[in-house]
Amino acid sequence: MTAIDMKKSLFFLILLLFPALIFAQTFTMEQVGKFSFPSELTASPSGEKIAWAMNEQGKRNIYLAEGPDFSPIKLTQFNEDDGQEISSLKFTADGNWLVFVRGGDHGGGNASSTVNALNLPVLPKVEIWKINLSSRKSEVMVEGDDFILGPQHQVLFLKGGQVWKADLMGNEKPTQLFQIKGNVNGGEFSPDGKKLAFTVNRGGHQLIGIFENAKTPIHWIAPSFHRYSQPKWSPDGTQLAFIKTQGGTGAAFPLLEPRHIPWEIWVADVQSGEGKMLWKAPETLRGSYRSGFFAFPSDQELIFESYHEGWQHLFALNTSTQKVESLTPGNYMVEQIKLSSDSKTIVFSGNTGPEKEDLDRRHIGVLDIASKKLTWKTSGNGIEAYPVALGNQGKLAFFSATPQRSHLVAILDGDQSSLLQENSIPADFPQSKLISPKQVSFKAPDGTTVYGQLFEKEGGPAKKPGVVFVHGGPQRQMLLGWSYMDYYSNTYAFNQYLAELGFVVLSVNYRLGIGYGYEFHRPAYGYHQGAVEYQDIKAAGEYLSALSQVDGNKIGIYGGSYGGYLTALALARDSELFKVGVDIHGVHDLDGRYALPEGYEVASDYEKAKKIAWESSPIADLDTWKSPVLFIHSDDDRNVSVSQTTDLIRRFEEKGMPYESVLIPGDTHHWMLWRNMVRVGNLTADFLKKHLMD
Numbered sequence: 001m002t003a004i005d006m007k008k009s010l011f012f013l014i015l016l017l018f019p020a021l022i023f024a025q026t027f028t029m030e031q032v033g034k035f036s037f038p039s040e041l042t043a044s045p046s047g048e049k050i051a052w053a054m055n056e057q058g059k060r061n062i063y064l065a066e067g068p069d070f071s072p073i074k075l076t077q078f079n080e081d082d083g084q085e086i087s088s089l090k091f092t093a094d095g096n097w098l099v100f101v102r103g104g105d106h107g108g109g110n111a112s113s114t115v116n117a118l119n120l121p122v123l124p125k126v127e128i129w130k131i132n133l134s135s136r137k138s139e140v141m142v143e144g145d146d147f148i149l150g151p152q153h154q155v156l157f158l159k160g161g162q163v164w165k166a167d168l169m170g171n172e173k174p175t176q177l178f179q180i181k182g183n184v185n186g187g188e189f190s191p192d193g194k195k196l197a198f199t200v201n202r203g204g205h206q207l208i209g210i211f212e213n214a215k216t217p218i219h220w221i222a223p224s225f226h227r228y229s230q231p232k233w234s235p236d237g238t239q240l241a242f243i244k245t246q247g248g249t250g251a252a253f254p255l256l257e258p259r260h261i262p263w264e265i266w267v268a269d270v271q272s273g274e275g276k277m278l279w280k281a282p283e284t285l286r287g288s289y290r291s292g293f294f295a296f297p298s299d300q301e302l303i304f305e306s307y308h309e310g311w312q313h314l315f316a317l318n319t320s321t322q323k324v325e326s327l328t329p330g331n332y333m334v335e336q337i338k339l340s341s342d343s344k345t346i347v348f349s350g351n352t353g354p355e356k357e358d359l360d361r362r363h364i365g366v367l368d369i370a371s372k373k374l375t376w377k378t379s380g381n382g383i384e385a386y387p388v389a390l391g392n393q394g395k396l397a398f399f400s401a402t403p404q405r406s407h408l409v410a411i412l413d414g415d416q417s418s419l420l421q422e423n424s425i426p427a428d429f430p431q432s433k434l435i436s437p438k439q440v441s442f443k444a445p446d447g448t449t450v451y452g453q454l455f456e457k458e459g460g461p462a463k464k465p466g467v468v469f470v471h472g473g474p475q476r477q478m479l480l481g482w483s484y485m486d487y488y489s490n491t492y493a494f495n496q497y498l499a500e501l502g503f504v505v506l507s508v509n510y511r512l513g514i515g516y517g518y519e520f521h522r523p524a525y526g527y528h529q530g531a532v533e534y535q536d537i538k539a540a541g542e543y544l545s546a547l548s549q550v551d552g553n554k555i556g557i558y559g560g561s562y563g564g565y566l567t568a569l570a571l572a573r574d575s576e577l578f579k580v581g582v583d584i585h586g587v588h589d590l591d592g593r594y595a596l597p598e599g600y601e602v603a604s605d606y607e608k609a610k611k612i613a614w615e616s617s618p619i620a621d622l623d624t625w626k627s628p629v630l631f632i633h634s635d636d637d638r639n640v641s642v643s644q645t646t647d648l649i650r651r652f653e654e655k656g657m658p659y660e661s662v663l664i665p666g667d668t669h670h671w672m673l674w675r676n677m678v679r680v681g682n683l684t685a686d687f688l689k690k691h692l693m694d
């Protein structure tokens, strides 16, 4: 027997004697937290260049890649984990500049408010930056956010609800483009660059105005007592299409009865300002308004997104015949929809494909507008998202991930696909040790099928503790691989780490989530109207505890934001099932969801609705909350106020109820510091281990 054979025999003997060694932890939260996260993928109009932002352990930088080889070039030097987000990355029309915003937190309210997660004595700023792609010099242009790029290197940005103009070349100081009453909240230049269509909110109504120059009065488009949004110019610049929704507040209808929210698609003659309705959404719940993709790719046709067929689909609307044609029929949703720079194709991601698991994935689709031909460009066990068309040669760029590898930029040219930045994956990122979560499903008490992803590392003890993970939103879908959202790439890493520690983790895609059709996404009596979705969480706990490989007496639960709300509800209502929990920036008091009615009119079911809102709140069931809990919240949270946890902790203390808590000063809802994300992952895992394993 050779020395090698002896070593192998000894190795296997040790493994036989000590099976725990097979099951031993092989990576840390910090190592799995080193996943890369790309965002803001954009292409130059010619399609020869792409750019994106890459978050590498909190260091967020911009990369450029130029065809035909698309070798990535790092354009910026932001080399600290400093919590400064990069957003709104765009090429100028000539492709010679990149413009972006650095700072703020664009994942929730008050997006343009500076983030000081490092708790510096001087607040960072939210600024608009530019990069000259010839010199590759990047520099601040102006303090601001919400910009649009205009002709002659104009950069328009919003400040205090007014439109300001900066000059990309820096030849002049920023000036206010025009003055107007109300809050301007969006705009789009005409194809010839000579006019700006903008939306201005004036309280109960929102108008569309056209600005031409400092001497010409604003020209209103079909002014009315309604709300106009998403103005889109026809290619020839003679028409303007827009979405029309109700104005004012209307009668005090019953609060607990789901109602259709009407919306219409209009087109107006720019010269006369006269408009006409082209399409009125079906007056069904599915036909209710929700903001979505809207484009005017040719003078005769609009493309819009609607749920009225029961799934988020695309439709074509002929501006002459007013005929509507379904472009993406089938039981799946489309999202991340983008028009190519030549307005000839539309690219998007969708949860469909040849495998049943594709329902919990995303693959890339391309629609040729002229022929209405839909082609699915990707399939398999990966997750592809946020596609952009590269010029008109049929090339695509998109984010690509697998169950093991987090998102990287991919280029698809014909049937040739190539990944960029694979060499950026840190050597100690445990890609080969990550598991592929399995698609599972179970029935809720009302018969609804609920999907989940089961994370389980092979081997180990016959019975393992289980953990239910509850996503936030709630309009989200967790997938069978790394998420295209940074927040859910964080929790995907948490779930991989928990499985590595020996937990069986069930990530539950409860109703109110997307990806499973209208009625699943928009059920009656959700959240403060009765928490109908909670039955899916309890069902998930029961499903997990019944698995043969799980110890049904050792079930924990954790979740963030809306997931924190449902975690708290589970611990308050079902402590005998959920033995421990970690509630990350959750919502606990829904009593304030109904403002006191103004004036005489009160909804007929106002008192009933208020009562249900209270009963749907975790704070209503504190007397049955017996399980240990860890609360985590940062105090610059713009999505869920830290007061939700501050108040709950005070109620715990008033009742003498035990709890553990960690407040993270300065960070936001989205763990802008990488080190805070890793810390929250470790805090969560350690608390669950303490109560379920040790």
Ligand SMILES: CSCC[C@H](NC=O)C(=O)N[C@@H](C)C(=O)O
Pocket (backbone or CB within 6 Å): 107, 108, 471, 472, 473, 474, 476, 487, 560, 561, 562, 563, 587, 639, 640
């Ligand atoms: C209705 S409670 C607010 C929950 C929050 N939604 C938006 O900010 C949330 O869940 N945030 C993250 C986690 C998300 O949007 O998924």
